[in-house]
Amino acid sequence: MKTTAQHLPYPDRFLTPKAAETYVQDEYAADSYATAIWAEQAPFVKKLLQEVHRQDPVGRHFDFACGTGRITRLTEEVFPEVDALDISAAMVEVARAAGRQARFYVGNILENHDLCAGPYGSITTFRLILNIDPPLRVPVLIELHRRLKPGGVLIFNVHGNRHSLRQPALLWNRWRHPDEAGGIKRLLNTMSRAEVEACVDAAGFRIEQVHGIGILPQTVYRWPLRSFWRGLDRWLSGLSWLKRFSIDLIFGCKKKDIGGL
């Protein structure tokens, strides 16, 4: 049985200082695919957050599964009061070192209902919903729902739209490396928009906005003429009729105020 981080349950993958370092230095290296996608997404996310802050100037913000603080830092530019939480102390240590005014917490909201209890005007959670164990998606979203004020806003992304070129790229990878299929499947999940909608609806949210980025799969960014492919991907991402096939989808949701949730 392998014990590399890729074979651990998802919440255990980021527990070590080494995992935190890899996330910052490899996944978000200056020239990485993830960094290129985030460069395109960040202005959109900031605008959404600014709109939330304009509508609710006293609302506190919560960055859930903050990791090394990539999103927390953006939210700190908009909100005077930010709480950020992750299950991994090692990830939070990196986030705290680079943070400004945010308060950081370590723990599991599924076990501790009083942790970062809110109420918050808005919540972000990035790069979590896709990879967390599927049976935990709705319970986690319900916990976030409980922490939002009436009419509060949830912004999250799913970085593996099933109806995108990522899907054939994954199938190709699995075909080429059949013995790694288990690991690849665990690492590179996909979700359809309908699946996301079902989870969000079950947790008491209504999707109000969807924004897609990235049409070309990550592999293409490793080909020669990298900046050409990146520019082409940026151009394709701007075509409105291709948006629904974007690899990375950002969802802006409102809390539905229904009984029991």
Ligand SMILES: C[S@@+](CC[C@H](N)C(=O)[O-])C[C@H]1O[C@@H](n2cnc3c(N)ncnc32)[C@H](O)[C@@H]1O
């Ligand atoms: C891929 S990182 C994303 C970090 C950050 N949100 C970002 O977008 O850069 C996923 C993070 O989710 C955290 N995580 C996984 N399961 C969690 C849970 N049940 N509660 C809180 N954090 C969790 C991990 O520790 C890890 O830091």
